[in-house]
Amino acid sequence: MSLRLLKCLPLAAILCACGPDDSETVGRFGLDVTMSRAVASEVHALQVSVLKDGSRRSCTELQRTCLNTQVKREDLVVLEDPRGNEGRALRFTVDLTAMQNGAGQTLAVDVPVGRDYALVIEAIAVGSPSRFLGSSCNYLKVVNSGDNVPVVAAPLVLTEQSCDPSISP
Amino acid sequence: MHRHDLPLRVGALILVVGLLAPPGLARPLFPAPALSQLGPASPEITRAREQIDDGEFEEARRTLQAGLDAPDVTDDQLVELYRLLGLTALYLGDEDQAREAYEKLLQARPDYELPRTAPPKLRALYARIKEDIRSRRVRPVTLDVDPIPDPPGGEPIVVEATIQELALGARARLFYRRAGDQAYNSVDFVKDRGEKERFRAVVPAYDVPVEPEPYQVEYYFEVVDAAQRRLAGRGDSFQPLLFQVAPQRSTAAAAEASEGRPWYKSPWLWVAVGAVAIGGTAGVVALSSSEDRGRVPITIRVDPAQP
Numbered sequence: 001m002s003l004r005l006l007k008c009l010p011l012a013a014i015l016c017a018c019g020p021d022d023s024e025t026v027g028r029f030g031l032d033v034t035m036s037r038a039v040a041s042e043v044h045a046l047q048v049s050v051l052k053d054g055s056r057r058s059c060t061e062l063q064r065t066c067l068n069t070q071v072k073r074e075d076l077v078v079l080e081d082p083r084g085n086e087g088r089a090l091r092f093t094v095d096l097t098a099m100q101n102g103a104g105q106t107l108a109v110d111v112p113v114g115r116d117y118a119l120v121i122e123a124i125a126v127g128s129p130s131r132f133l134g135s136s137c138n139y140l141k142v143v144n145s146g147d148n149v150p151v152v153a154a155p156l157v158l159t160e161q162s163c164d165p166s167i168s169p
Numbered sequence: 170m171h172r173h174d175l176p177l178r179v180g181a182l183i184l185v186v187g188l189l190a191p192p193g194l195a196r197p198l199f200p201a202p203a204l205s206q207l208g209p210a211s212p213e214i215t216r217a218r219e220q221i222d223d224g225e226f227e228e229a230r231r232t233l234q235a236g237l238d239a240p241d242v243t244d245d246q247l248v249e250l251y252r253l254l255g256l257t258a259l260y261l262g263d264e265d266q267a268r269e270a271y272e273k274l275l276q277a278r279p280d281y282e283l284p285r286t287a288p289p290k291l292r293a294l295y296a297r298i299k300e301d302i303r304s305r306r307v308r309p310v311t312l313d314v315d316p317i318p319d320p321p322g323g324e325p326i327v328v329e330a331t332i333q334e335l336a337l338g339a340r341a342r343l344f345y346r347r348a349g350d351q352a353y354n355s356v357d358f359v360k361d362r363g364e365k366e367r368f369r370a371v372v373p374a375y376d377v378p379v380e381p382e383p384y385q386v387e388y389y390f391e392v393v394d395a396a397q398r399r400l401a402g403r404g405d406s407f408q409p410l411l412f413q414v415a416p417q418r419s420t421a422a423a424a425e426a427s428e429g430r431p432w433y434k435s436p437w438l439w440v441a442v443g444a445v446a447i448g449g450t451a452g453v454v455a456l457s458s459s460e461d462r463g464r465v466p467i468t469i470r471v472d473p474a475q476p
Contacts, residue, residue: 030466
């Protein structure tokens with residue numbers, strides 16, 4: 001290999017790193033949730049849970065208050081995050097700076113392949129105990145092992161309640 | 170006499186004897202069967218065949234009518250009864266009855282032909298009847314059936330249908346499969362003994378078991394003729410209808426609601442217990458083994474329009 005080609009390698013590597021943001025590609029196949037500015041100003045973490053028998057649930061009701069006060073623990077499926085952490089509810093810390101700059105934040109949860117789920121995202125405020133700010137409940141008709149169909153997610157608006165949304169793993 | 174003339178002379182002798190022999194000796198080794206000696210048997214069919222062979226056509230007609238009125242006549246027996254009735258009616262010169270019998274026969278066996286041994290007069294009449302039937306507009310089969318409501322699971326699903334103008338030899342069936350499976354199972358619609366056009370199909374309980382999670386079953390209805398051509402239907406294999414089998418929890422609730430017998434004698438309870446045991450085992454196995462998962466990416470954004 002000539003010396004000139006070797007000099008070009010770093011440049012080629014930098015160019016390869018350019019291109020569309022990866023999060024945009026996955027976003028088209030999952031849930032795109034918007035949250036109100038009121039929630040965004042206080043939110044510290046997002047808690048994701050998936051319920052069995054989604055078609056029997058009323059998302060409107062579930063969004064009123066903490067999920068753990070409305071369902072049994074056994075109703076929740078075991079989820080896994082990309083780092084291999086498992087639990088019936090997964091918490092993701094919110095990158096507020098990125099969110100407020102309009103960049104958005106991408107999360108990923110691995111759900112057991114199946115049908116008829118309801119996916120609930122709860123916005124949690126920092127504190128001890130943690131505080132419920134609002135939630136977005138969405139019906140997931142089917143979860144395939146590959147790419148999944150896009151879901152129009154319910155917006156996450158401020159519905160502050162004095163309940164602790166924590167769900168043990 | 171020269172010796173080489175001998176074979177020639179023997180051959181000529183055989184030819185002369187053969188020509189002069191009485192007609193009885195010229196019968197084939199295996200005589201052709203009588204016109205009536207074909208097809209499946211039943212007591213009426215056997216008796217009618219004998220009566221036709223003996224030339225007792227009126228008696229044969231009565232026997233065949235009795236055979237048609239008998240319960241539990243198979244399709245093959247019906248075809249044979251109509252074939253013999255058509256033949257008897259032709260011998261009796263009753264063209265109307267022959268036409269009616271052959272119409273029913275041809276619905277089931279569109280390619281049916283009279284045996285070659287049938288007299289030319291009968292063959293000509295049969296050909297005319299066949300031509301008339303072909304040129305006439307056939308009344309369409311109508312199938313009237315409601316979609317299956319979501320069943321509780323663990324018990325048979327009974328589907329009632331009204332089918333009009335169902336031709337002899339035609340079949341009405343309910344095809345079903347669990348959503349995601351490749352092949353369809355099928356059950357036949359069976360005539361309700363009480364009413365002429367009412368039919369009933371039953372999906373067995375073991376094909377719709379109760380499970381901890383609800384699941385969907387795809388299905389469609391179809392009526393086909395003897396040549397498997399679709400005559401009527403609702404849904405099809407590519408665009409099936411759908412019902413959802415309720416999960417075990419609803420079934421358990423139904424068990425609680427049942428009255429009039431001790432709770433531990435309710436079959437629902439034991440179905441639920443079985444389902445819980447199976448579901449629990451499956452759940453433990455599924456959790457302990459590497460579970461097949463699908464990734465759901467979630468993008469969170471702040472909506473500047475919402476305060």
